[in-house]
Amino acid sequence: MPTLPQTRFITAAPPAAIAQGVFELWQLEDDGRLHAGLPKPYVELVVSIAGVHWWRSAMEGAEQLYGDAWVTPIQSGPRYARSVGRRHLIGARLEPWAAQALLGPLPPGDGTPPPRLAEVWGTDEAGALVALLRAADSDVARFALFGRWLAEQSALGGDRPDFGALADAARAGALAEALGVHPRTLRRTFARAAGLSPKRWLRLHRLDAVLRRAGSGGAEQSLADLAQELGYADQAHLTRDVGALTGATPAALQKRGGNLPPHLFPLS
Template sequence: MRRPASGLTLHQLRPRGPLRHVVQSLWWAKGSVAGPGEGVELLHPDGGLGVVFNFGTPLRRDARRHPGPAWVDGPSLRTARLGVTADLELLGVRFLPGWGGTLLGEPPERLAEAGLLPAQALRHRALDALHERLQAVEGFAARVALLERDLLAWLRHSEAPSPLLGAALEWQRRRQGQGSIAALAEALSVGPRRLQRLFRRQLGLSPKQYARVLRVAQGRALIKRAVGPGALTEAAYAAGYCDQAHFVHDFTAVTGLTPGEYRRHVGRREASFPGSRKD
């Protein structure tokens, strides 16, 4: 469990068995803002997608109100901002990159960059009906057990992503987004065009876009450990950027904050909740 300075209390659970190779986490989030107004939690892209069920008042994300019981949170290139109020209560599942589309029966290309897609827009999964069943049981453990049963049923009738995609994603993760797409194609003995088509069809992002997500994630991790006046420049080079300008460009494009702004954001959160994990 973690409680960031935004006031969000978050429980995360990694499933066991077959779902362990499909799902990053099952999670429950509840707002606990003590003061007036709302806090903001940063939700960074990771190349995957998720499903969100709402049991509180309509949530606010990226300054927009989202009524409804359930949504798909598609693959994204940008950090989202979740408004945290005391009456926020969400349950969700976050799939490993490449798996969400096949379990939902939807092309990831259709879900990519769609933001929160309402449940009724799906063609093969009745998320509204699943929400009703989840609402009928009490407690995180009972809801997770019910959700896992449905996910296992979906998995039994789903086709696994291409092993080639898995190998490509692992190659990029090991290098934290560094390394050219040409080098990736050569390592896998495939043509760049085939690689592009595979990523678009099964991930919803291009190889270059996924690499940017990984590099910026590495940059965030480095900034959290940054010390001293030259730390941001060192973070840029360690994340694989040849100069500070390119690092600032990519970092800002993804997170909406410059590296310096993000460093101050991390500092404020640490000051509010010393020792807490930070976004």
């Protein structure tokens, strides 16, 4: 029997028709050991291909069973997960306004267990998606099926403000200026469409950029330069913000190594 890699993580672009609302598709396969899932500016729609998955809001918290498919809202801090048996997941990272349109209002990511997809969408619809993706015979086929399924969801279509293209704005005021609206109008419109404030969304986008740099294995850029590029006041601000959101230092994140997702921090 071939030996499975400890961690295998791959991504794919969504169909062009829904790229404004779906940032990327991904698949993760590993041995199921405990890890911390770090906050991100996306809502995750996740389907289990293999493994029995357990979730907890804190390292010492009670465990909850995930199920076959679930939705992970935008989180306020790290959450913890493990699997019994080989873990193989496929997911879609949805922009928050697209997730609101597709799934409706979601619970806050404040430590409440992620809702099962069957609770959000209904047992039949969720079961059909799980069966569709589990029947695929390759990564490429599974990505293609998932992308096609997402493209068929009319809620992900349509013309919406492309907030995603403006994620490099360092402040909510800059975002409002880029969109040509008053900051109060932006806060009201954004919160209604996305379910969170533009300030929090921008903060999570900056963290996302830090995690992707740290996860790439490239430590050539100094933290001071990275802080300046991403709109932090200084290196100390970057370090404080990353620590508050992830419970880890930038240096620890850079040492993760391996083919890990940017928002996964191994604990064993």
